[in-house]
Amino acid sequence: MNYNIDYKELYNTSPCGYFCSLPDGTIIDSNKRFLEFSNYKREEVIHIKKFTDFLSVGGKIYFQTIYAQKLNLTGTVEEINFDFIKKDGTKFPVLINSVEIKNKEGHHIFTQSTVFNISQRKKYETELLIAKKKSEALSNELVLKNKELQIGSELILQQKLQLEKFNQELENKNKQLSNFTHIASHNLRAPVSNLNSLMAFYNESTDTEDKAMLFTKFEIVIDHLTETLNELIASVKIQMDVNIKHDSVTFDAVLSKTMQILEGKILESNAVITSNFSEAPDIEYPKLYLESIILNLLSNSIRYRSPNRIAKIHLATEVNNNEITLIVTDNGLGIDLKKHGHRLFKLNNTFHRHPDSKGVGLFMTKIQIETIGGSIDVESEEEKGTTFTIMLKKKNNYEYPPFNRYY
């Protein structure tokens, strides 16, 4: 095959515009495609327009400061993007490539440039950019939604924990109420029924001496009733005071204070008291309660010591599951828990014949411990000894999980 290539035709119909300009920018020749791009007639351009006349103000500045400089320095410029302004003022994006043409002496005679119309490419680029922005926005939204979901699940978890806590509190209250029913039934009804019986006798009696005797009985019952009521008021006060202030308390300090209070009894009984609080030397706890708990347990251990051996009492702290446990062990009389376990912590229940036994100490101790959210357990064997294990619970033992746990 033989082709007759018409270079003039090729020059004019090439898909890109060509133009030739003087070093000052004046266009001295162009192909037809270039004129088509610009919409000018040949005579309106050649020797009249400079390339910069087709550029915006910003384009002109860029041309002067970057394009011309680079061309001057390296003799070639490739793929510079401009907005090309047509005769009617509309514009489209172009890429310009230029080369300097020099004479034999190396002087710059003119510049040859090609102009590519990149409208399609720009449009595509723009679309890509928009798509990219959209996908970014979408992904941001997803991240946001994800965060919202995580926050939501975090909130639900917190609410669940909160509900569990409320539930626990309600259960405690319920227990306290049933305790109270038991107390009302046994500890209040009994003296009141005594008063009723005495009152009936008193009203029937015609004998002054008999009436005076009955009156002394009234006094005994009323004293007993007053005492029981005071104990009840004390216990209710503790139970109402759920938000009692927690102090920083040192177990050693509380123990030595308690031992001072019990000094006489310790000396008299020769009891040996040892302690090891190294695992948890201190705690956030209402100081008054801790003092009362230790005082009650310690005086119980001394009071119910075995006559057959020297009383040994050991106090220690342990940390289990972040909770501080106080353990008080003695080698005393012990108690048959099968028989008495269910009554051990009840008001006015006693299990040993001892003049100081009133059945108040363990009742109060349990209420104090449970009000703070702890629990008390007992192990005992007759003639071996007793161990009380008290889970005291720390202040704010209910902690929200860290908020950013899942991030």
Add this chain to the structure above:
Amino acid sequence: MNTPLLIGIIDDDEIYQFTLTRIISRYRITYKTLSFLDGEKAMEYLTDNILIEDNIPDVIFLDNNMPIMDGWQFIEEYEKMESKINKKVLIFMVSSSVDPKDIERANKTNQISDYFIKPVSIEDINGVFDNLEKFF
């Protein structure tokens, strides 16, 4: 009945012991009372006198809420020795408890003839002594 009726009162409440004794005293009956301040003391007495029929109470008024050994624990111990006692003993539980659980438990317990809620009325006591034969 020519021999006096032997009445055991097991209750840690001394005022109640006094009022119950006073109510019993109104009933036209020859009687003797034995008083125990807790179940264990009563149980010790029964164990010591198990073979002496005349020393075993005919009627026991038993409190359920007492130190050392309460009413229910006394019943458990009594059950164990019951076959060795050559006498029918009527046990009445007298309690300040209005808890239906206590009342139901008393009804189910063979050793307990009846359950009275404190304060014990003259009518309650009359009911016991009027119908003594019925219980036996």
